[in-house]
Amino acid sequence: MAESQTKDTQFNHLRSLLDTSEIITADSPEYKPQSQTWAYQKQRAPRLVVRPRSVESLAKVIAYLYSTQLDFAIYGHGYLSTSAEDVLVNMSAFDEFHVDPHSELVTVGAGHAWSEVYRKLESEAPGYGIVGARTPCVGVAGTIVTGGFSWLSGERGCISDPINMLDAKVVKYDGSVVWASSEPELLWALRGGGGGFGVLASVVLRVFPYPQDIWAGPILVPREHLDQVADGIAAFLSEQPDPKITMFLYVLKKKLLESLGTVHSDMLVIHALDANGEAHGRESFRWALDIPGAIDQTSITTLAGVAKLQDKIRTVKGTMNQIFAPLLLEDMPRETIINAVKWVESLAEIDKSVADCTYLIFELLGSRDPAGTNASVAYPRPPRAKHLLLLGPGCPSDAGPDKEKLVRELAINAPSRVLGDDAELHFMPNGYEEYLDPAKIWGVHFDKLRELRRKYDPQGRFKAPIKHAV
Numbered sequence: 001m002a003e004s005q006t007k008d009t010q011f012n013h014l015r016s017l018l019d020t021s022e023i024i025t026a027d028s029p030e031y032k033p034q035s036q037t038w039a040y041q042k043q044r045a046p047r048l049v050v051r052p053r054s055v056e057s058l059a060k061v062i063a064y065l066y067s068t069q070l071d072f073a074i075y076g077h078g079y080l081s082t083s084a085e086d087v088l089v090n091m092s093a094f095d096e097f098h099v100d101p102h103s104e105l106v107t108v109g110a111g112h113a114w115s116e117v118y119r120k121l122e123s124e125a126p127g128y129g130i131v132g133a134r135t136p137c138v139g140v141a142g143t144i145v146t147g148g149f150s151w152l153s154g155e156r157g158c159i160s161d162p163i164n165m166l167d168a169k170v171v172k173y174d175g176s177v178v179w180a181s182s183e184p185e186l187l188w189a190l191r192g193g194g195g196g197f198g199v200l201a202s203v204v205l206r207v208f209p210y211p212q213d214i215w216a217g218p219i220l221v222p223r224e225h226l227d228q229v230a231d232g233i234a235a236f237l238s239e240q241p242d243p244k245i246t247m248f249l250y251v252l253k254k255k256l257l258e259s260l261g262t263v264h265s266d267m268l269v270i271h272a273l274d275a276n277g278e279a280h281g282r283e284s285f286r287w288a289l290d291i292p293g294a295i296d297q298t299s300i301t302t303l304a305g306v307a308k309l310q311d312k313i314r315t316v317k318g319t320m321n322q323i324f325a326p327l328l329l330e331d332m333p334r335e336t337i338i339n340a341v342k343w344v345e346s347l348a349e350i351d352k353s354v355a356d357c358t359y360l361i362f363e364l365l366g367s368r369d370p371a372g373t374n375a376s377v378a379y380p381r382p383p384r385a386k387h388l389l390l391l392g393p394g395c396p397s398d399a400g401p402d403k404e405k406l407v408r409e410l411a412i413n414a415p416s417r418v419l420g421d422d423a424e425l426h427f428m429p430n431g432y433e434e435y436l437d438p439a440k441i442w443g444v445h446f447d448k449l450r451e452l453r454r455k456y457d458p459q460g461r462f463k464a465p466i467k468h469a470v
Helices: 002-016 055-066 114-124 140-145 184-190 223-238 254-259 278-284 303-308 311-316 334-350 352-356 401-419 438-456
Strands: 023-025 048-050 072-075 087-090 097-100 105-109 128-130 165-171 177-179 199-209 214-222 245-251 267-274 299-301 320-322 325-329 359-364 387-392 394-396
Touching: 002 048, 002 055, 055 087, 055 165, 055 199, 097 114, 114 128, 114 140, 114 303, 140 199, 165 184, 184 438, 214 223, 214 278, 214 303, 223 245, 223 267, 223 334, 223 359, 245 334, 267 278, 299 303, 320 401, 325 401, 334 352, 334 359, 334 387, 334 401, 352 394, 352 401, 387 401, 394 401
Parallel strands: 048 087, 072 087
Antiparallel strands: 023 048, 097 105, 105 199, 128 199, 165 177, 165 199, 214 267, 214 299, 245 267, 245 359, 320 394, 325 387, 359 387
């Protein structure tokens, strides 16, 4: 009772710090869209959502929350599945956007979704590109603190690499506001350190002239031609494609296929991208276009247009219990492709609802070593890693605890099932789950990050995968 009364008092004081327009209660129509997690099982139904509209307001909120007993978390757009029992601090009002073509820098409010960044950049600086997230509905801040992989990562590195992310305005636990460049260890930790070092309010990113006639889009291939697709990919990769070329391979069931805007079932979806233009792209992906039954849905577009191709993925947010298991790989041999597809198809024999909610995505040529050395970023990517393998076991949100347990077991076992029991597994920060060892994800930088967590979160109040040193 005493704890409940204390929390009620603290809720009331928190409200007094904010304008009524910055408060979202559980009975508001804005509550669900402003607090929804991607993975349904991680939703904690916070009693209150607050959406500060200025750095000053955010600073007051963070300083006060840090001094209370209230459980709180920082929320961008929900795709990291962050939630809290008491208070969710929603950052979506931080939508500053200022581009300076002369310095080739843009200041971006950390509450943006990447779709908004692409759209505003295309409007305000036509002809320029940016290293931004592939999935347009995810948030800017969350991608940076977990590394940030882009359609352009094979060419220009991760979003958080020093060449791409130059600075960030941060609200610290005590409410003080700093530019991270004034505290180099803080800036370093933000570059993929997993979060928990304060709250990003805005970031300074590099922009650059980039082709506006990108050839991109889906090539749908009948499932029966899996062997030909695997052989084509192996040959394609052996030729060391131009850095402006990348591709996805999706293996999805009906529900998730519809989120990509296609109604074709029993199809493998090759999402091709070649920033060298259509003629170059069609030649580079001739191996896919010439497969019998292939359906060509590619077009000429811009980076903003490429992002729109995945915009419908937001429609399945919060509808499934799901565990995201993303891996970085140095090679993508045909055996890995075949094994992974057979794994996801075997799920139908275990449980059809699980099979329908599980995704498998190959992101080829989607990474590279950081410019300089791995010491320049908090997340030390495995050397020579070029490809991403995304395993996403799931089940309907109302499937019950037994199926939720099954999904967890599948996520734990799938990487070894696909890559082999002796494979060295390199999980990415944005797929962190409690059963993973953060020391293996952050490797040689783990101890330093623990020390910095203690410095920037002395009471351990911020939610983050790395706990600070005791």
